[in-house]
Amino acid sequence: MKKILLAIVGVGMLLSCERALFERDKASNDPLVNFDYLWNEVDKKYSYFQLKGIDWNIVRDTLRQKLSNQSTEFELFDVLAEMLNTLRDDHTNLISPFNVSRFNVELQKPANFNARTVEKYYIPNGWITGPFFHDFLAGGQVGYIRYSSFMSSFSGQQLDFVLSRYKDTKGLILDLRSNGGGSIFNVPLLLSRFTTERLLAGYTITRNGPNHTDFGPRENFFITPDGDVKYLKPVIVLIDRGSYSATTFFAVLSLALPNLTLMGDTTGGGGGLPNGGQLPNGWRYRFSVSQLLDLQGNNYAEDGVPPQIPASFDWNDLTRDEIIERALQELL
Template sequence: MIRLLAFLLPVVFMFSCEKIMFAPDQASRNALVNFDYLWNEVDKKYSYFELKNINWNTIKDTYRSKLNENSTDQELFDVLAKMLNELRDDHTNLVSPFNISSYNVALKSKENYRQRTITEYYIPDMWQTSAFSHGFVDNNKIGYVRYESFMSEFTDDELDFVLKRYQNTKGLILDLRQNGGGNLFNIPKILSRFTETKILAAYNITRNGAKHNEFSSRENFYITPYSGEKYLKPVAVLIDRGSYSATTFFSLVTKAFPQFTLIGDTTGGGGGLPNGGQLPNGWTYRFSISQLLDLNGNNFAETG
C-alpha cells in the first residue's frame, strides 16, 4: 500500500498545482490559445506515444486547422475531444461545464460473462458479501468469487469472511470479467491476502523529459502480506476484453504470484496513472503520464 501511495500522491499533487497556475488576468477563451496549451501539455507529459505509434505533430496539424480565434466553446470542445481520442486511452478526459469527453474502448470480442448462466447452472446458492458475489462449485471443492468493479469498496472484515469461507477448498476462481477498473488502492488490498512474503510485483515509470521516450527510472511496486485471513492455494483469474484499467494492472501484478493463473481473453488494456490540469479557459483535463510494467518490462496498456 505504501508503494502505491508513492505512485498516486505525486499525481494528485501535480493536479492540484496545475489548477491554480492561472491568475484571473491570464484566463483566455481564445480557442487557439486553449488548443495550443492542451496540445503542448500532452506533448510534454503523455506516456504512450511510442507504444501506440502516435504522430502527435500530424494530429496537431489535422485538428488545429479546424479552429480560429472566433470558434465557439462547443466547436473548441469537439475538436479537443476528438484530438484526445486519437490517444486511444480511456484515462483521457476533457471536462467542460456542458460536456465531458471520454474514449470508449472498443471490445474486440463478445461479452462472455452471464450472471444468470452462473446462478442457473453452477451456483444456485450465490452469496453476496459487500462487493463480492461468491459460492461453491464442483461439490464444494472450488470456491468462486466475483468482483464486478474495482470501484466497489469493501472492508477487511468483509474480505476476511469471504476468504475464510473457502479455506477448505482446493482452489479459488476469481472472476474479473467485464470489470472496467476503478480504485487502484483495492489492488494491494486484495492481493495482500494471497502471499506470506513481500513480493516485488511490478514497476512504474513516469514521463519526465521533452522527448516522447524519456522516462524516470523504474519505481518498484510491492505487495506486502496482510496480517489476517489469507488464501494460499491455487487461484484462477477470469478475464476478458471488458477487463480494463485497474483490472489490467491487477492481472499484470498476478504474474508475480506463482499460484495465480490467468484464464480467458486478453484484457482491454489501460494501466497508466493519469495526471490532470486546467486549461486557460477553466476546463479541466487528464491523461496518462506513466506506464506500469511487469517484472520483465512488458507493458499491456495497448494490447491487454
C-alpha cells in the same frame, strides 16, 4: 476640482481594468489558444506516444485546421475530444460543463461477461459479503468470487470470511471481467491474501522530460502478505477487455504469484496513472503520465494484459459461461 480629477482617473482605471479583463476572458476562450494549450500539455507529459506509435505532430496538423477563432464551444469540444481519442486511452478525458469525452476501449472487442448467466445458472443463491458476490461451484469443490469494481472497498474481516468459506476447495475462480477499475490501493490488499512472502511484482515509470522517451527511474511495486486468512491453492483470475485500470494493475502484478493464472481475454489496459489540469477556458482534462511494467520490463499494460489461458463467451447460449467452464476444467 481634485475630486473631479480623481473621479475621472478612477473611471479611467476602471474602464482600463474592464478592458483588460474582457480581453483576457476573450483570449482564454479562443478555440485555437485552448487547442494549442492542450496539445502542448499532452506533448510534454503523456507517457505512451512511443509504445503506441503515435505521431503527435500529425495529430496537431490534421485537427487544428478544423478550428478558427470563430468556432463554437461545441465545435471546440468535438475537435479536442477527437485529438485526445487518438491516444486510445480511457484514462484520457476532457471534462466540460456539457459533456465528457472518452475512448471506450471496452467497446473495441466482444464482451465476455453476462451477469445474468452467472447469477441464474451458476450461483443463483450467491452470498453477498461487502463487494463480493460468491458461492460454491462443482458440488463444493471450487469457490467462485465476483468482484465487480475496485471502486468498492472491503474490510479485512470481510475478506477473511470469504476466503475462510472456501478453505477446503480445490481452487478459486476470481471473476474480474468487466471490472473497470477504481482504487489502486485495493489491488495489493486483495493480492496480499494469495502469498506468504513479500514479492517484487512490477515497476512503474513516470514521464519526466520534454522528449517522448524521457522517464524517471523505475519504482518498485511490492506485494506484501497481509491478513489473517490466506488462500494458497490455485486461483483462476477471469479477465476481459472490460478489465481496466486497477484491474490491469492486478493482472500484471498477479503474474508474479505462481498460484494465480489469468484466463479469458486481454484486459483493456489503463496501466498509466492519470494526471491533468485545466484549460484556459476552465474545462478540465486528464491523461496518462506513467507506465506499468512487469518483472521482465514488458510494457503491455496499455494495450492490455493477455490471458495465460484464452477463453471466450458464446453469446448464442446464455445458459452457459464457457470461461467459467474452462476454469473448472483447470481446477478439477
